[in-house]
Amino acid sequence: QEQAKRGKLYMAYSVVVKWILALLIGIGTALAAVFINISVENFAGWKYSLTFNIIQKSYFAGFLVYMFINLALVLSSVYIITQFAPAAAGSGIPEIKGIDTHGILLFRTLVGKIFGSIGSVGGGLALGKEGPLVHIGACIASLLGQGGSTKYHLRSRWLQIFTSERDRRDLVTGVAAAFRAPVGGVLFALEEVTSWWRSQLMWRVFFTSAIVAVVVRTAMGWCKSGKCGHFGSGVFACILTKILFSGQEDYSFQELLPMAVIGVIGGLLGALFNQLTFYIAHWRRNYLHKRGNRVKVIEVCIVSVITSVISFGLPLFKTCTPCPEADANSGIECPRRPGMYGNYVNFYCGNKEYNDLATIFFNTQDDAIRNLFSAKTIHEFSAQSLLTFLVMFYSLAVITFGTAVPAGQFVPGIMIGSTYGRLVGMFVVSFYQKLNIEEGTYALLGAASFLGGSMRMTVSLCVIMVEITNNLKFLPLIMLVLLISKAVGDAFNEGLYEEQARLRGIPLLESRPKYQMRTMTAKEACGHQQVVYFPRVVKVVDVLSILRSNNHNGFPVIDHTRSGETLSKVDFQHSPLPFNSRDGPVPIRHNLTEFVKPVSSKGLSIDDIHLTPDDLEMYIDLAPFLNPSPYVVPEDMSLTKVYNLFRQLGLRHILVVPRASRVVGMITRKDLLIEDNEDTAAVELQSTSVRDH
Amino acid sequence: QEQAKRGKLYMAYSVVVKWILALLIGIGTALAAVFINISVENFAGWKYSLTFNIIQKSYFAGFLVYMFINLALVLSSVYIITQFAPAAAGSGIPEIKGIDTHGILLFRTLVGKIFGSIGSVGGGLALGKEGPLVHIGACIASLLGQGGSTKYHLRSRWLQIFTSERDRRDLVTGVAAAFRAPVGGVLFALEEVTSWWRSQLMWRVFFTSAIVAVVVRTAMGWCKSGKCGHFGSGVFACILTKILFSGQEDYSFQELLPMAVIGVIGGLLGALFNQLTFYIAHWRRNYLHKRGNRVKVIEVCIVSVITSVISFGLPLFKTCTPCPEADANSGIECPRRPGMYGNYVNFYCGNKEYNDLATIFFNTQDDAIRNLFSAKTIHEFSAQSLLTFLVMFYSLAVITFGTAVPAGQFVPGIMIGSTYGRLVGMFVVSFYQKLNIEEGTYALLGAASFLGGSMRMTVSLCVIMVEITNNLKFLPLIMLVLLISKAVGDAFNEGLYEEQARLRGIPLLESRPKYQMRTMTAKEACGHQQVVYFPRVVKVVDVLSILRSNNHNGFPVIDHTRSGETLSKVDFQHSPLPFNSRDGPVPIRHNLTEFVKPVSSKGLSIDDIHLTPDDLEMYIDLAPFLNPSPYVVPEDMSLTKVYNLFRQLGLRHILVVPRASRVVGMITRKDLLIEDNEDTAAVELQSTSVRDH
Structure with a gap:
């Protein structure tokens, strides 16, 4: 009774926090998108109008100005990326698709991505801002989830649930912000990123992307009154709609x-x-x-x-083309007025003429x-x-x-x-x-x-x-x-x-298993590597040496207790060790939040940890960090099934155990229909026969 | 090499067959939807115009005619359902959501649903045709999948894959047909029906629902030229669009x-x-x-x-209301002309008057x-x-x-x-x-x-x-x-x-596990029931008695071979025994297609099987029907995880085995990235370091 009550309170609490987070993520991503849009539009607009003004006098000077503005913008972008946030290069989508990539969701990556995008897109390179926006959405979602985790004193298991959700939702917001396409955003996340999915998550994701769409729309309305410089008419999706x-x-x-x-x-x-x-x-x-x-x-x-x-x-x-016959209904001017957006760019041509190559090339x-x-x-x-x-x-x-x-x-x-x-x-x-x-x-x-x-x-x-x-x-x-x-x-x-x-060596699983997996078993996939066990209480130096000699982070832990051996798993994915190298002295017993936290902080690698010889000789109890019931598969399971488990459950590692020769019991769907205590009427109803319909 | 080639051919073949099936399912569902729409519109239109004509002379006679036409239509519907296709009653969506329901995808259910819907909707009851359309889509998909299975000599494993896909796609087509909303249909299937999902399936589902939309649209265009009686202007979604x-x-x-x-x-x-x-x-x-x-x-x-x-x-x-001031732009006539669709139903009122209650009540x-x-x-x-x-x-x-x-x-x-x-x-x-x-x-x-x-x-x-x-x-x-x-x-x-x-006792799993499951283990969920094993070779009479005394259909099978015991599972879900009672003599060895086939045929229950005492004493080798690597969970796994396994993988039963005390190996995502032989260059690339980015 007591437990059920606590459970309900906890559920309600976590639902509220998740919705608030979804709201904040939506607003944050939308603001980032609006900021990037405004900046790019203003830089580009200023660049083109300056160039157009100068080429009235000298083409060469105009070209120099154009080139140097581009160069300056691009240089600022590449400087930010190389010096400050190397993980912000590229589109970011392949990295987010792979779960294991390090440093991809840091705050510095977020900042680098925002300002780097402004520079690279404003500088006229042949690239877009939509992929980076997806990455930005992911960063914001991740950081807000982190902030929430310490601020609201959420329990670690809750956080884990949330962590796994996080890098799904985020993407959506990015796509939604990029194209103002909330439904498409949801489906993008569904199709491109996730191998597993839950319907209640979809609803929240959809909510977030609608928030993004609404905020961007509001900002655009505000900009149309001319408060954002060139931005007013410059948002991609909106104008396209009207034209098409x-x-x-x-x-x-x-x-x-x-x-x-x-x-x-x-x-x-x-x-x-x-x-x-x-x-x-x-x-x-x-x-x-x-x-x-x-x-x-x-x-x-x-x-x-x-x-x-x-x-x-x-x-x-390119030679100039004379303007077509004016059509009063179309409302398209030829050539367009300088400093405006539209078709029929004049460039170096005379009155009533336009340059069709410049219309597409010398333009944002x-x-x-x-x-x-x-x-x-x-x-x-x-x-x-x-x-x-x-x-x-x-x-x-x-x-x-x-x-x-x-x-x-x-x-x-x-x-x-x-x-x-x-x-x-x-x-x-x-x-x-x-x-x-x-x-x-x-x-x-x-x-x-x-x-x-x-x-x-x-x-x-x-x-x-x-x-x-x-x-x-x-x-x-x-x-x-x-x-x-x-x-x-x-x-x-x-x-x-x-x-x-x-x-880049990011392990992405394709949506369907390879054909040859049908004839393989789980044991064959393990290869010949030696399985490394941890005991429950382990020397620090042993942990470090094992981590150095293996390139994965999950290890089985066997605890010998009175009731026999217990198999569990420890995962050093988020942090190589449950202590923080920068804090000086090593706290051997750490509270759980700090262990879980480094997901999106720097992403400590083993080599960053410098311990004194005394520290190395200390023992550490892994008990608080254990996953007590890891997913296991019997050694003779078909690899196709193992593959589906990885995909559907979003696993990182799975333990292969010897095949069982005995069955303890059997669970059917009906065994999982546990009713709440108060619903006794319903339980009674349920016991009526199934097939007398 | 040879195997890889065969695998590719097989893959290509199965892909082509799946796409053709998707196309056929789309066309079939769309035609069923169009047929129901035309019939309902024509019955209802004929009914209302007849009634309107008669009430010019006598209200009572008009009422009697109206009532008896309704009664006749509804009677035809309920007669079909009770005598012919009892599973076609209701909306069908709850039954499809539950996997275990019997007789829900039969051909007779399909026919009963189509004609029953025409009667019940045409008869003016307070119900709709959209839910039944979803069910109709499911039936068509199921039946076509069956037909394909024997016609194209598909292997049983392929069929299994397809079977599990089947009852997902279908729904979509129904929703798409009902509302001409392909994207909504896909999302409906995603949200309401499936607990698991694959992205390549989504694309095919989307294709099917687009086919439905296109076919319905084409049929509507054809009907607008007046070839379908009242149908032309009577399709819900299309008109709604224009108005709103x-x-x-x-x-x-x-x-x-x-x-x-x-x-x-x-x-x-x-x-x-x-x-x-x-x-x-x-x-x-x-x-x-x-x-x-x-x-x-x-x-x-x-x-x-x-x-x-x-x-x-x-x-x-209800007293009559005078018509509002005519607005030339709105194009809405008041009162509407008899026999037409539109606002402002005249009913018993005079010229330039209308009855607002009749406008919504005495109408389709x-x-x-x-x-x-x-x-x-x-x-x-x-x-x-x-x-x-x-x-x-x-x-x-x-x-x-x-x-x-x-x-x-x-x-x-x-x-x-x-x-x-x-x-x-x-x-x-x-x-x-x-x-x-x-x-x-x-x-x-x-x-x-x-x-x-x-x-x-x-x-x-x-x-x-x-x-x-x-x-x-x-x-x-x-x-x-x-x-x-x-x-x-x-x-x-x-x-x-x-x-x-x-x-109805259909075991639907909610999207999230109950809170109390967090503290429960898999073993607790099994309850105290005795586990029933089958040996590999078993007497027919034993199978029958076990099936009668248990209300589930999956059983562990333990085969004692030289290399030790092998655990596998047999599932009598689709047919209680691998033989068909109607064929007279019992073929003990049956080929696989017939065993798998009865999914959507009558759905034999144990009581339908009448065997001679000789048959009962015969032995049957279960080997061809075994699932050699069933999903298992260790007894101490948290019930929340078991629940997620059921949801994500769409399982019916899972075997609970003793916890392992030894680990054979460990599989990580990278172990699953098996490359095709020809891609040696790619493998080489992959071995470059991950983090030198």
């Missing part, structure tokens, strides 16, 4: 063939992208980045200069995407310009990926995809002249196909695209394109995140 | 309070609904339905007559919902009429639930919810007169709140509502309302499906 919603109303069966072609192109280019980035990253890792931070900085600077030269120089070689990426997606602008771009841009930007994206700056792949992927999508759309327009076709629709499908071919996401990508365009009619088309591009891509290699995780 | 999209554009902070009130009302009324239906169903089960089918038929007929009397009689007592439910949700019709309904309708319809829904006809709870829930939602909306309109408020928006929120308070679904309900209205702006509002209504409802009792499943 006035796009193509319906589609006909003849269009399915060119759409399938887009899918195939997406699969091929996506697989090629994954392969190229894999090789380049491998080369970089083994030859370039070993030489230290200076090389990394120089590399990024070279990439920045190349990007500036191409994006400024190429439009110069959000703007370029909006222009590529735009409806009612048939023949805005020439095929030659689009092809030039495709080749150049693809190459830039490949060499930029893997440099030491925060780099998302969503926006570059959308850019590449929408470029060839629009190219295909142009051919379709000239081929089926009677139909009501918008090139913007094809650009959207192209974007979906490239992301599908590269990242191999499916459901979540569909839903994100639908949420971006706010139009359910395109769902079957997007799905068709994704089906094809994913199938084509899968024929060549794995998804971008999986390739990168593999490169 | 022109609804309220934005919302202000003052409106959050009345919206919260809607949430509270929804929680209270939903919990009350669950409690009332639980008691009534309990009473029915124990007293009424035990007396045989005749009582069931009489019961349904009485309910039908009461429904007819109330829905025809009450509007007669789809139409009534459309009228309740409709925007730009402020003051169409009087508060008195809405209140009358709410009380009456709520009572009707409670007594109708649990009768022996197919009965969904979605549509009645939406009706009840939108009624009080619109009531609250009316007060808000008169209170905040300046704001641009549409009563239809409040009706939508009310519907969400009642469904949330009764079914306790969250994410999927949100998404379904958003997909119905095709407007993402309402997402935060719907979420707020659902949060409140679910929390309020949870304070009183469990969700509708859980209550019903509990009543």
